[in-house]
Amino acid sequence: MNSTTLRILTVLSFALAGAAYPQTDKPQPKLPTTPLTIGDKKLVAEVADDDAERETGMMFRKSMADGESMVFVFDAPQHVAFWMKNTLLPLSVAYISPTGTILEVHDLQPRDETPISSKFDSIAYAIEVPQGWFLKNGILPGMQVQGLPPLKRQ
Numbered sequence: 695m696n697s698t699t700l701r702i703l704t705v706l707s708f709a710l711a712g713a714a715y716p717q718t719d720k721p722q723p724k725l726p727t728t729p730l731t732i733g734d735k736k737l738v739a740e741v742a743d744d745d746a747e748r749e750t751g752m753m754f755r756k757s758m759a760d761g762e763s764m765v766f767v768f769d770a771p772q773h774v775a776f777w778m779k780n781t782l783l784p785l786s787v788a789y790i791s792p793t794g795t796i797l798e799v800h801d802l803q804p805r806d807e808t809p810i811s812s813k814f815d816s817i818a819y820a821i822e823v824p825q826g827w828f829l830k831n832g833i834l835p836g837m838q839v840q841g842l843p844p845l846k847r848q
Contacts, residue, residue: 721754731840735831743767753780758824766820769846774817775809778802784825792818794839799828818845
C-alpha cells in the first residue's frame with residue numbers, strides 16, 4: 695500500500711469514526727487523569743482510551759495549562775494520524791511506542807484538518823500538550839515516558 699492510499703484510508707477512518715458519535719460543538723468533559731514523567735518533567739494527562747474519547751480529544755477546548763496534557767491510548771500498536779478539526783488551541787503531539795519511547799514530535803495548528811501521519815506503524819500512545827512544551831522542556835525523540843496506562847491489547 696503506498697503512502698497516498700494509506701493517507702486516504704486514514705482520513706476516511708477518521709470520518710467514519712466521527713459519524714458513529716454525536717456531533718457537538720462542546721468539549722468533552724474532563725477525563726480521568728494520570729501522572730506522567732518524561733526525564734525530570736511532570737505532566738498531568740487526561741486519559742482518552744476509547745474511540746469516542748480519542749475522536750473528540752481536545753476539540754472545542756479553549757485552554758490547556760502548562761503541565762496539562764491528553765494521552766491517547768490505542769487498542770494496539772498501529773500507524774496513526776492526528777488532525778486538528780475543531781481544535782482551537784495550538785498543540786504539539788508526541789507519538790510513542792508500546793515501551794514508552796517517544797518516536798516523533800510534531801506541532802499541530804488550530805483547525806488544520808491535514809492529517810499528521812506517524813512515520814512508524816508501532817504507535818501505541820500519543821500525548822498532546824500546549825504547542826512548544828516538548829521543545830521548551832528539552833523533550834526529544836528517544837526519551838522515555840513513565841506512567842503510561844496499559845494497552846488494552848498488545
